[in-house]
Amino acid sequence: MELRDLRIGYVPQKNSFDHPGDYRRFCYYADKRNIKFEIADPSEIYDVVFLTQSADLSIWSEYQRGNCKIIYDFIDSYLKVPKWNLKGLFRGSAKYIAGQSRYLRLNHWEALEAMCQRADAVVCSTSEQKTDIQSYCQNVHIILDCHFKLMRAAKTDYSVGDTFNFVWEGLPGNLKLTFGIREVLQSLSAKYNIALHVVTDLQYGKYMGKFCVKNTLPLAKKLFDNSYLHEWKEETLADTVCQFDMAIIPIPLNKPLWFDSSLAIGKPENKLLLLWRMGMPTVVSTTAAHKRAMDDCGLAMTCRTSNEWFDTLEKYMNDESARREAGQKGKAFADKNYSEEIILSQWDKLFASVFQP
Known part of the structure; x- marks a missing residue:
């Protein structure tokens, strides 16, 4: 299946795409592989939706339209944040108040876990992260940034x-x-x-x-x-x-x-x-x-x-x-x-993995 033929929705870190989490990651890959995408709208149907850490987990963890494959770019170790951490305790409510979440999810750890469970693939950045995420999703890929x-x-x-x-x-x-x-x-x-x-x-x-x-x-x-x-x-x-x-x-x-x-x-x-x-x-x-x-x-x-x-x-x-x-x-x-060729091939394998039987 050619990615160029698919309808791909993308939830960016910033709509201007000038955040490192955009231009050093999926956007760089899409540009190099000539893959077209659009900013994802949860009311639409896609073949693939790619989520950054700025995605509204309260919506996308429940997204079930069509046969859409979801890839979650979960590159920070939020699952390792201690449960007593004040920022962690209030992160869910803060996202709701700031308008970053449509629905209130008080327990942000549970929201992250639910997102990983819904995802067809999760991208992370360390082997420690991969081990933690595999409790919720078995298809986990380690991919580092494109600095080129x-x-x-x-x-x-x-x-x-x-x-x-x-x-x-x-x-x-x-x-x-x-x-x-x-x-x-x-x-x-x-x-x-x-x-x-x-x-x-x-x-x-x-x-x-x-x-x-x-x-x-x-x-x-x-x-x-x-x-x-x-x-x-x-x-x-x-x-x-x-x-x-x-x-x-x-x-x-x-x-x-x-x-x-x-x-x-x-x-x-x-x-x-x-x-x-x-x-x-x-x-x-x-x-x-x-x-x-x-x-x-x-x-x-x-x-x-x-x-x-x-x-x-x-x-x-x-x-x-x-x-x-x-x-x-x-x-x-x-x-x-960590050459460009090696990192782009890791992205190729990631996308191929969500369509494997």
């Missing part, structure tokens, strides 16, 4: 100047994840001239990503005084990141009281692969996904404690050849094991 449109430059010069420049890239709401190494950066700044460059949106919605809009710079300065903010733009991202010396991806592993990091701990190696594709030496927290990727690549740049962070950062700050080796090794690994 962002790859407009790669690092070649690993020398440093008078200031050692760290870089962090991501959504503003995730900047708080770096607060766990605030004291590490302060300790390093007592010995070395360092700066932290934050590549992200200049403003962000504090609640649900859109309410109570705040400027990002004060948040960056709260992390480290000598911080600089750079606006995230697709066309300049690689050039911006590659001018700095080393990237960091810190995640609080001990689940501090000031922030529940369950979702972050369960994230895949997407950001690490993005930075590796740019040839950036990158130091990361020891999450399961990061540890697997580092082990497979033959690098030892994961950290659990503040002492490990300090020692690892200091080691690479003072060793240009080690930075070069880490950057080049990471790039070669990402380009070989």
Whole structure:
């Protein structure tokens, strides 16, 4: 069955399709395979409906029109969020109040489980997620992001100047994840001239990503005084990141009281692969996904404690050849094991799976 001949409905993260969950995932695949789709309307009949995490679960988990196949792109570890988590407890009602759910589903965990049960296939991003989801759907596929449109430059010069420049890239709401190494950066700044460059949106919605809009710079300065903010733009991202010396991806592993990091701990190696594709030496927290990727690549740049962070950062700050080796090794690994051809073939297998007898 040719996908080009099917009526495919799509529920995007944003109707503008400029969210990473759109253009790095299904939309990228559809463009490369010349697959036409439309924004899904639950009153219509489709051959396939592809749902992102912004889909109204109260509607789509009950959708039974025709012989429609549903694919659910469930890439975050919401099933791992503790049942006592306040955000988790109020997530269902918040979505209803914000108009993201037509019908009230107080228990968001149960809504997610029901969606997985209804889906003919679920896409996730880690093996841990896959195990959890298989309790509700047996057809689960691990597919990571397509970063290829962002790859407009790669690092070649690993020398440093008078200031050692760290870089962090991501959504503003995730900047708080770096607060766990605030004291590490302060300790390093007592010995070395360092700066932290934050590549992200200049403003962000504090609640649900859109309410109570705040400027990002004060948040960056709260992390480290000598911080600089750079606006995230697709066309300049690689050039911006590659001018700095080393990237960091810190995640609080001990689940501090000031922030529940369950979702972050369960994230895949997407950001690490993005930075590796740019040839950036990158130091990361020891999450399961990061540890697997580092082990497979033959690098030892994961950290659990503040002492490990300090020692690892200091080691690479003072060793240009080690930075070069880490950057080049990471790039070669990402380009070989997560090529465009490999990732597109994973999408092919996903869609084929929902039509298998």
